[in-house]
Every structure is written in C-alpha cells, then in structure tokens.
Amino acid sequence: MNGLVLVSPALAPQAGSQDISPVPWMITLPSIVAANYxxxxxxxxxxxVAVIDYTRGEYAVDLMKGNSDPAATPRLVKKVTELTGLDPTFVKQSGGRLETQAFLREEFRETGKLGSRYDPNVxxxxxxxxxxTQETQxxxxxxxxxxxTTAMVDFVTRTVGWKTDAGYNALSFDVNRMWDNSGRNGAFSGSASATDLRVAVATDPKLRVVIAHGWADLSCPFMGSVLTVxxxxxxxxxxxxxVHEYPGGHMYYARPASSLALRKDVMEMVSKH
Incomplete structure (x- = not known):
C-alpha cells in the first residue's frame, strides 16, 4: 500500500508581526474564522468554502494592494470583522492582519481568559x-x-520497568530553544517538507496522501496545506x-466524531489501492 497520512503538518510559515508577505495572514485567517463559526x-x-474562496481571492488581492489602493485596507477590515466577530477597533488597529497571540488574548478579553493556539475555543x-504581552503559557x-508527566513516569517505571533517577520533562524548553527551524539550505522547515512531499508524489505514481487538519488549529493552520497542495x-x-479538515483544533482526533471522520477518509484512500 502506497499511502501517507499527514496529521496536522506545518507545510507553510505562519503569520508574525514582521511579515510583509500576504501569505502568512492568508494562512491563519480561515482558522480564526472557523473557531468563530x-x-x-x-x-x-x-x-x-466561502471563507477559503474569500481568503485566496479578495482578501489576498487587498493585502497585496496595501496602501496603493486607499480602499483596500478598510474593505478587508470590514470583511474580516464580519467573519471573525472580533471587536471592530481591534481589527482596524491590526489592519485586518490578525497576529495569532494578539487574537487569542483579544477574543476572550472581556472574560479575563486566553484562547489556545492549538484550539482557540479552549x-x-x-x-x-x-x-x-502574554505572560503565561x-x-x-x-x-x-x-x-x-505523571502518566509517562508511571508507564516507564511500572509498565516498562525501567528504574531511573532522571526526571521526565513532558515539554523541554531547553530542547525547544535548540530546535532548528531553518530547514534545508536555510529555507523554512515547512517549505522543505513541502518539497519532499512533491518529490515523493512525483517519484511514486501510486502514492496517495491524506493531509488532515483541525479547522480551528492555529498551531498548524489548514490553509497552509491548502495553498501548498x-x-x-x-x-x-x-x-x-x-487536504481534509475536521471540527476541532490541533488534536481534533480527540473528538470521537472527528476521529471517525478521519478514519473514514483514510480507509477510502486505502481502498483505492
């Protein structure tokens, strides 16, 4: 069986405050709208479908026009406000270009809460x-x-039977700081992954690929895969x-309905061999 199932892959860069390319903003907007929906x-x-069409159509055009068209930014600010349900002043101050962490604070500001980049509705x-700025994780x-951490330590020491005095870190920030995101020849690692995928599809004419994302995932937004593919x-x-999307965020498969939908799509791919 020649098949790949890519779960929440990062195939394209994400929006940041210093980005001037319109693509990163196009990648995150649909997931923000999905959380609102x-x-x-x-x-x-x-x-x-309409959100994706707008993002790769009118939104992309207005972003690229920038200040060359005085009506472009007000037009996209109005539409983004309508789609996201965010405070109009916040969207206007952002120029319709929504930075992920700023959005996650703004969306629930009145309740004193923060949204998660893995699922904004958590x-x-x-x-x-x-x-x-955000001061907590x-x-x-x-x-x-x-x-x-508790589950892993129990598994390693009791189930596996490996006794050690070493500590277990479920999330090591020391390791995270050493992670190389440059990818191949200085390119973003997501770009390198996209190149590898394209070469694999060309090399094996029988290869089929299912790329699976949660609609509201802002850690690895689905629109990055849509644009890449x-x-x-x-x-x-x-x-x-x-590319298949399912209700939920980065761990959408934790939802029984989304997990079953993913299984159905994967089995359909397998059946074609």
Missing part, C-alpha cells in the same frame, strides 16, 4: 490580564503537562493528494 454552531464544510484564565499546554503540478490522478 464553531462557537456560533455554524461550522460546516460548506460554510468554510480557554483558561489569564493570570496577568493587564500586561501588554498556552492554556492547553499548561493544563496537560502535569497529567502527561494547490501549487503541486498535476501528476496523474488529481485526487492523489487531498
């Missing part, structure tokens, strides 16, 4: 709500470190590489 109970594949109280990471040239069956 889910809160309203109207997140569906059909409702997101929140926790912000212990420093008046600071100009991501709500999901902060809440899972203790239970995952759309640049892969036709190589036989155009459905060989598919």
């Amino acid at each position: 889910e809160r309203q109970g109207k997140l569906t594949n059909e409702s997101m 929140t926790a109280y912000d212990p420093f709500p008046y600071n100009p 991501d709500p999901i990471l902060l809440s899972i470190i203790a239970p995952t 759309s640049q892969i040239p036709p190589m036989g069956d155009p459905t060989r590489v598919q």
